[in-house]
Amino acid sequence: MADKLKFDLVSPERRLFAGAVDMVVVPGEEGDFGVLPGHAPVMSAIRPGAIAVHDGGKVERTFINGGFAEVAPEGLTILAEDAVPLASVDRAQLGKDIAAAKEDLADAKTDEGKAAAQAALSRLQALEASLG
Amino acid sequence: MASLKDLRNRIASVRSTQKITKAMQMVAAAKLRRAQEAAEAARPYAQKMAAVMANLSASMAGSPGAPRLLIGTGKDETRLIVVLTADRGLCGGFNTNIARKARERIAALKGQGKTVKILCVGKKGGDALKRVYARDIIGVVEIASAESNAALAAQTGERLRAMFAEGEFDACELISSEFVSVISQKPRAQTLVPAAEAIDEGAAKPDLKGAVYEYEPDEEEILRVLLPRYIDTVILAALLENAAGEMGAKMAAMDNATRNAGDLIGKLNLVYNRTRQAKITTELTEIISGAEAL
Numbered sequence: 367m368a369d370k371l372k373f374d375l376v377s378p379e380r381r382l383f384a385g386a387v388d389m390v391v392v393p394g395e396e397g398d399f400g401v402l403p404g405h406a407p408v409m410s411a412i413r414p415g416a417i418a419v420h421d422g423g424k425v426e427r428t429f430i431n432g433g434f435a436e437v438a439p440e441g442l443t444i445l446a447e448d449a450v451p452l453a454s455v456d457r458a459q460l461g462k463d464i465a466a467a468k469e470d471l472a473d474a475k476t477d478e479g480k481a482a483a484q485a486a487l488s489r490l491q492a493l494e495a496s497l498g
Numbered sequence: 499m500a501s502l503k504d505l506r507n508r509i510a511s512v513r514s515t516q517k518i519t520k521a522m523q524m525v526a527a528a529k530l531r532r533a534q535e536a537a538e539a540a541r542p543y544a545q546k547m548a549a550v551m552a553n554l555s556a557s558m559a560g561s562p563g564a565p566r567l568l569i570g571t572g573k574d575e576t577r578l579i580v581v582l583t584a585d586r587g588l589c590g591g592f593n594t595n596i597a598r599k600a601r602e603r604i605a606a607l608k609g610q611g612k613t614v615k616i617l618c619v620g621k622k623g624g625d626a627l628k629r630v631y632a633r634d635i636i637g638v639v640e641i642a643s644a645e646s647n648a649a650l651a652a653q654t655g656e657r658l659r660a661m662f663a664e665g666e667f668d669a670c671e672l673i674s675s676e677f678v679s680v681i682s683q684k685p686r687a688q689t690l691v692p693a694a695e696a697i698d699e700g701a702a703k704p705d706l707k708g709a710v711y712e713y714e715p716d717e718e719e720i721l722r723v724l725l726p727r728y729i730d731t732v733i734l735a736a737l738l739e740n741a742a743g744e745m746g747a748k749m750a751a752m753d754n755a756t757r758n759a760g761d762l763i764g765k766l767n768l769v770y771n772r773t774r775q776a777k778i779t780t781e782l783t784e785i786i787s788g789a790e791a792l
Contacts, residue, residue, distance in 0.1 A: 374542070374546070376542045376543040377543060378648055378730075378731060378734055379539060379543075380539035380540070381543075394714055395714065395715055396714050396715060406712060407711045407712065408711065408712045408713075409550070409554070409711050409720055410714040410720075411714070411715065411723050434550070434723070434724060436546075436550050443546050443550075445546055445547060
């Protein structure tokens, strides 16, 4: 297939990626799906997980903490809450962060504090899970 | 007539003021660049979000399941005005202009017999409005109190949604400053809730070539997730634009102040030299006439 898929990855702070790729696998709310050029229009919510960008035989995985994907005839757009390239994640550091987040959760006294700590912890755990 | 010493002191004091305003101008210039970059970096997300929302709301409008945040409560009695200003002054007419716009809107709404509630984000807005509308202000949030603009936008959005769910207001407007250019900022009012009114129908929609979007999960679910995020995005974009505008205004104000101080120093120097010369001439005349008298 000569065609390439136009792919935009944007977060509220900045544009993370814009360019043409072969395929993107998106962790949709109701299951993963791959997007190739010429995909039918879809709008889907994304669960926290890793998107895999396939290009020229290489696969680049980026963790996304929830968001939204839109497939239009022009290409794929992902609105990500926040995104971390998995290649840049340090496993040992992540383990420490998770332990710290668990402590925070145990220490939290107010409901708000608990909710915030829980959100931070589940984000880190999802990140760890997507490392696989 | 001021003595020479007084004049010297005066010149020294204006000169140190000039140094301060000059430093503030340079700090503002550096911050402006960063703020502008942040505002520009956030733009693609906001644009995509607007396009997606335009799409969704068009297909949802009129359906009974549409969320109230999108279509409104059906009445329009209580309005919440969110006034975005800066925390600090010394930035020319920036805060004043936003506060004036807010006062105009509030007066117009009150004239129509509506109840108005005011939420100030940014300390200066609260300061400017509390003299006239102290009873209507439900809260003043300091920008410096939040970790980041994104966190502040999320907090504000959360508060709005909680209030809306409690039925504390029917519609919400956001008053902030539009960043036209570095030297020009225009206050602007935009609707936040009901979101259907706020969504730009003209936003570029993708050409589906006759195909229909598939929704996963269904439209209602997606809209329920996306709508709060959309509101946060609009607030964040306004916050970032405000930050850039504040720095632009501060830079211009401090540039004016620096130049003004320069003019003042020039004038004072002239007076100082003239006074000094006059004094020397008088002394000489005294000595000469004294010598002649002998």
